[in-house]
Structures are given as structure tokens and as C-alpha cells.
Amino acid sequence: SSSIDSKSFISTLIDFHSNGGAVFLFADNVPYVSHASEFLYKKFGIVLAGDYQGNKTLAFNEDGYFQAGRFGQHEIFTGIKHLFEGVTICHPVYSMSTNRRSITTLATATDGNPCIIAFDPPIGSTEGRLCLDCGFTKLFINW
Numbered sequence: 001s002s003s004i005d006s007k008s009f010i011s012t013l014i015d016f017h018s019n020g021g022a023v024f025l026f027a028d029n030v031p032y033v034s035h036a037s038e039f040l041y042k043k044f045g046i047v048l049a050g051d052y053q054g055n056k057t058l059a060f061n062e063d064g065y066f067q068a069g070r071f072g073q074h075e076i077f078t079g080i081k082h083l084f085e086g087v088t089i090c091h092p093v094y095s096m097s098t099n100r101r102s103i104t105t106l107a108t109a110t111d112g113n114p115c116i117i118a119f120d121p122p123i124g125s126t127e128g129r130l131c132l133d134c135g136f137t138k139l140f141i142n143w
Contacts, residue, residue: 010038017043022128028136029088036132043130044103044119045095054085054135056110057142064108071107071116076131084142085109086135092117109134 017023027036029051037048056069060081064070069085071077091113094100107116115134121127 009035010042013039014043017128017130018126020126020128023130025130025132026136026139027090027132027134028086029090032136033090040092040132041095046092046103047095048090048134049093050090050113052089052091052109052111052113053087054089054109054111054115055087055142056085058083058085058107058110058115065105066108068108068112069110074106074118076106076116076118083107084135084138085115087137087141089115089135089137091115091134092132106131 013023025036025039027033027048030049033048040046040048058069058071060077061067061070062073065072071083077083089109091109092103094103102119104118104120105114105116106118107114109115117132119130121129
């Protein structure tokens with residue numbers, strides 16, 4: 001959907017995450033990113049943009065976080081050597097560079113934009129972890 005029906009959804013999700021709840025978001029291409037994009041904007045100053053026709057496979061490279069078409073070493077990828085990026089994918093757009101420093105890029109799509117990102121809260125924080133995968137279609141195509 002391109003609009004949020006329940007305004008309480010985002011505030012409930014923010015409260016959950018702010019109180020230690022872990023969140024894993026999947027997004028598709030614009031305009032099918034509204035829920036994830038609104039949450040990310042309010043929480044991290046990030047919006048989701050784009051409608052990249054990916055349809056390619058990402059390959060593991062231990063330090064491949066920022067290389068187009070690669071994903072790097074991270075617990076979430078344990079045992080994975082190849083990962084379909086999705087058919088139509090979006091990417092995060094950071095409103096400020098300080099927001100980018102709190103987020104870790106785990107994978108970069110074949111167009112050179114981040115496609116999987118994560119947030120690990122600092123020690124002592126009450127916030128939960130977060131992971132965003134911008135290639136929702138990988139869940140049901142080419143896996």
C-alpha cells in the first residue's frame with residue numbers, strides 16, 4: 001500500500017523498538033514502502049526511494065559491504081554464499097550524515113545502493129536492533 005491506514009501503527013512500532021523490541025522490515029519498490037519508510041524516517045531520518053529492476057544475485061565477499069552486488073560477513077548471512085537481491089527494490093536515503101553513522105550497510109545492490117542495512121543499539125541503550133531488507137520479492141522469487 002502507498003498509504004498508512006492506521007496512524008497508531010507507526011507510533012506503536014516506534015514504542016516497541018524504543019523499548020528494546022527488535023524489528024525486521026522488508027520493503028519493495030516505491031510506492032510500496034510507506035509503512036517502512038515512515039517508521040524509518042521518524043526513528044532514523046531515513047526515507048526509502050527507488051524502483052530499481054534488480055533481478056540479480058548478490059555474492060558473498062567477506063568485506064563486500066559497499067561493493068555493488070555483494071554482501072559482507074555478518075551473523076545474519078551465516079552459511080549463505082549467494083542471495084537474490086529481489087526483482088524491484090528500493091534503497092535508503094539518509095537525511096543527515098549523522099544518521100548514516102548509526103546504520104551499518106550489510107549488502108549493496110547491483111546498482112550500487114545499499115539494499116540491506118542494520119542498526120545495533122549502543123551499549124546501555126533501551127532501543128532494539130533493526131534490520132531492513134529492500135528486496136521484499138526475494139522472499140518468494142528465485143530462492
